[in-house]
Amino acid sequence: MERELTCIVCPMGCRITVKMRNGKVEGVSGNTCPRGERYAIDECTDPKRTLTTTMRCENGEVIPVKTDRAIPKDKMFECMKIINSSVVSPPVLIGDVIIENVFGANIVATKNVMQKEK
């Protein structure tokens, strides 16, 4: 079986063809870099996405956050639920871990909120 993919690793968006047999990857072609190959294999066996969203601050504002690594694609909505039911209290710096170990990733801040703004 062959699967056609659009690589999402970088803005080039390479068209990648993956040859599969019995759920295993036999060959990857069309990618221009090794990261594309890695993506294609993951996408056909264990698809993952980095999630970016916002989280409520105590003061009612929102702060942008992301998963510090890609999480399973089918867990994105569950991850959103966890993030949206949490509240963060400033000060927070870029890279600070806000929630630990959510589907194998940490939720980290992507913006500095130095003090409690009103």
Next chain:
Amino acid sequence: MRDLVIIGGGPAGMSAAAAARRRGIRDILILERDGRLGGILNQCIHNGFGLHKFSEELTGPEYAWKYEEQVKELNIDCMLNTMVLDIDENKLITATNSERGLFTVKAKAIILAMGCRERPRGALNIAGTRPAGVYSAGTAQKFLNIHGYMPGKEVVILGSGDIGLIMARRMTLEGAKVKAVCEIMPYSGGLARNIEQCLNDFGIPLMLRHTVVEIHGEKRVEGVTIAKVDKSMRPIESTRQFIKCDTLLLSVGLIPENELSEKAGVELSAVTGGAVVDQDRQTSVDGIFACGNVLHVHDLVDFVSDEAEIAGNSAAEYIKGKKNDVISVKLTTDGKIRYTVPQTVTAKKDMTVYFRVSDVYRNVRINVRNGDKVVLSKKKQRVAPGEMENITLKSDMLDNAAELRLELEEM
């Protein structure tokens, strides 16, 4: 009198300021309309920024922070919450803020870095009522990502530019149902990766050759009528269909924000909507430079930063007294290539020329022609309007040239 004043503290303005400072210009002032630096990056919380510049995948706020840090470390003056109202041809800037009221600043050199704005509903002539719930995609992005308000629950998006695609995913993750993304063209203006990870991941249909022909609803949007368009982009009556929704997002193009440039007498390009510039990103007005989305709309911020460095370095050399105008070569295009930046060359050196094509083409050659002679040729597997291309000219190609023509040859 200030040496260098930069209008706009987004990615272009910050990168230009840092470059000029490193070239020895101490007296720099950034004027920024918003309450913080970073510009539109602050609301672009998704990742995918910085792969070229920093070899890592950053979110918008993280990318902005890398430049904010530089601006701080280099002790570059910034005035926030400051609106520039006028620039004249003598580089006298009139601005206003709540502390100083109305004031003027004279500059030896100015860098225009005001960015762009979204094409609004008014530019589209969509029939129907004028209810609440029609937003530009960027406005919805600001509501959601900066203020934490959800703009709607059932959404149709018109236009498949990157902001529209990103918002389709964002709204879906926050619980909205995005029913369709309509694109009047036969192809999307957004990056292929965004079609994949923002639409396909969530099963959101991309309806090519479709547009919104009517908006329904009195107080709030109650639905839109969409239709397929024919080759001359006219809606086909028999294909009209109603989609129930409470929100319509518009992602139908960006327009460089050049009101100030016009006041300063800067010549603008009818194609890009931005200034006509030379290889140094100097405009038609001596000592006024332009970079970033105010010059031409970019798809990647990394290229904005690169361009702003060119403008910052050039402005620094200008302030130190260096003059160009050694040569005068016009860069022209054949229509399949829509435009180039720069449009003119005034100094003999190697340079990268950026350009955009007018349609999707496969297996093409980009030729640079001086009269009958092809001085440079580059093969490309695929080019598309949504992806900015570039080609590097060597200084010797400028010999005996009054005009270099960029042509796209289909093979």
